Amino acid sequence: MKDQTPTLDTSFADMPRTKWLSAVASVAEEDGFFQTLGPNHFAAFAEDTSTLLVTFETMQGIHALSDLAQPLGWEMLKAHHWSHLCVGSDGDTWFRDEAVYAFFDRLVDDGFFDEFDTVIFYGAGPCAYAAAAFSVTAPGAHVVAIQPQATLDPRMTEWDPRFMPMRAADFTSRYGYAPDMLDAAASAHVLYDPREQLDAMHAALFTRSNVTKHRMRFMGDALQTDLLEMNEWANLLLAVADEGLTPLTFARLYRTRRDHYTYLRGLLSVLEAEGRDRLAASLCRNVTTRMNAPKFTKRLAEIEARLAEHA
Numbered sequence: 001m002k003d004q005t006p007t008l009d010t011s012f013a014d015m016p017r018t019k020w021l022s023a024v025a026s027v028a029e030e031d032g033f034f035q036t037l038g039p040n041h042f043a044a045f046a047e048d049t050s051t052l053l054v055t056f057e058t059m060q061g062i063h064a065l066s067d068l069a070q071p072l073g074w075e076m077l078k079a080h081h082w083s084h085l086c087v088g089s090d091g092d093t094w095f096r097d098e099a100v101y102a103f104f105d106r107l108v109d110d111g112f113f114d115e116f117d118t119v120i121f122y123g124a125g126p127c128a129y130a131a132a133a134f135s136v137t138a139p140g141a142h143v144v145a146i147q148p149q150a151t152l153d154p155r156m157t158e159w160d161p162r163f164m165p166m167r168a169a170d171f172t173s174r175y176g177y178a179p180d181m182l183d184a185a186a187s188a189h190v191l192y193d194p195r196e197q198l199d200a201m202h203a204a205l206f207t208r209s210n211v212t213k214h215r216m217r218f219m220g221d222a223l224q225t226d227l228l229e230m231n232e233w234a235n236l237l238l239a240v241a242d243e244g245l246t247p248l249t250f251a252r253l254y255r256t257r258r259d260h261y262t263y264l265r266g267l268l269s270v271l272e273a274e275g276r277d278r279l280a281a282s283l284c285r286n287v288t289t290r291m292n293a294p295k296f297t298k299r300l301a302e303i304e305a306r307l308a309e310h311a
Contacts, residue, residue: 038099
């Protein structure tokens with residue numbers, strides 16, 4: 001009978017929730033562990049080398065971002081043999097759950113993080129909040145937070161209307177205010193688009209001496225997806241592990257945006273909205289000489305016609 005045991009090469013796509021969790025557990029338990037943390041969260045640890053990546057991910061995000069419907073962190077496990085701890089949630093919970101707090105308490109008591117030379121906490125959006133908040137359990141860790149929220153406590157962030165149902169959750173007790181939880185981190189990196197006003201306002205709250213802010217201007221509100229599409233997500237983490245994610249290093253990495261259609265389209269929209277037709281035309285000429293971009297060819301003709309009318 002053919003072995004049906006899931007592996008890192010198995011596609012978990014289209015599995016129902018229970019079977020999907022069982023598949024993740026099967027892979028993790030080969031060299032690690034799997035734990036359910038109440039009804040809405042789980043932890044899956046796969047051990048390999050002395051570099052540990054801790055990712056906070058939602059089940060929905062895992063299915064959307066991975067062709068195999070596997071945790072994003074498994075990419076680093078497979079390609080670079082990093083150890084990986086995935087803390088997962090069903091939906092956006094910001095991981096505000098006593099079962100999750102207790103899990104990290106146990107890791108601290110067991111000296112779990114002491115077994116690794118390098119520890120990186122990672123997340124995006126609500127998961128970035130969690131990455132920053134729980135990084136306090138591993139002093140000396142590095143943190144990568146993409147578009148993080150600092151807190152949803154309405155007494156501090158009543159200006160953010162995006163997550164109204166979560167305002168009733170407790171963001172003031174343990175692991176509550178994410179920026180304060182970064183005090184023991186070796187470094188933290190906050191990525192955001194400064195033109196996304198609410199993201200920029202949250203990023204401002206993370207201002208600390210050990211925090212570097214990396215601005216992804218004109219990229220929009222799905223930066224994790226953009227990094228994956230530009231094939232720079234892994235390079236970002238590798239730079240952090242090498243303690244080399246300086247502003248210059250990030251700028252070089254971010255040059256890939258010149259060939260990223262989402263960025264180029266967003267930049268063109270901004271230039272046109274601001275009435276900067278000559279710059280918009282220059283952008284279109286640059287893009288059409290390097291890429292097969294019919295929409296930019298069409299827009300170039302329209303802009304040039306508009307410029308000719310006002311010549």
